[in-house]
Amino acid sequence: MINKPAKTIHDEYWHPHIDKETYESFHYTSLLYLSDYNKDFEGGRFIFMDKNDVNTTIEPRKGRVSMFTSGSENLHLVEKVKSGTRYALTVSFTCDESAAISDLYFTETLN
Numbered sequence: 001m002i003n004k005p006a007k008t009i010h011d012e013y014w015h016p017h018i019d020k021e022t023y024e025s026f027h028y029t030s031l032l033y034l035s036d037y038n039k040d041f042e043g044g045r046f047i048f049m050d051k052n053d054v055n056t057t058i059e060p061r062k063g064r065v066s067m068f069t070s071g072s073e074n075l076h077l078v079e080k081v082k083s084g085t086r087y088a089l090t091v092s093f094t095c096d097e098s099a100a101i102s103d104l105y106f107t108e109t110l111n
């Protein structure tokens with residue numbers, strides 16, 4: 001794993017964004033957290049920017065999974081990490097067959 005400075009606006013995770021605008025094929029975004037907020041790192045909470053100005057905050061914790069639709073209904077940002085190292089694994093799901101990764105098992109078994 002590498003730690004490099006952000007090159008594009010999309011690498012700058014602390015801006016409010018919509019995943020589907022960044023990655024067109026995304027329909028569902030899931031996140032698996034691999035480190036603990038306030039133990040392994042400071043800052044780095046995930047924040048949904050709710051329309052009524054009441055934000056919803058997720059504190060990353062090892063093994064915690066978050067899943068949400070990737071459209072404008074789920075505008076979000078991640079606070080800048082102030083110290084330590086934060087690990088999160090993004091797993092996306094698509095309903096677009098042309099963007100899907102082929103699954104050899106299903107391809108061979110069902111066809």
Ligand SMILES: O=C(O)CCC(=O)C(=O)O
Pocket residue numbers: 013019031046076077078088090
């Ligand atoms: O690491 C996270 O909690 C979310 C990152 C994110 O919003 C993204 O990669 O689009």
Ligand SMILES: [Fe+2]
Pocket residue numbers: 017018019076
């Ligand atoms: Fe995102």
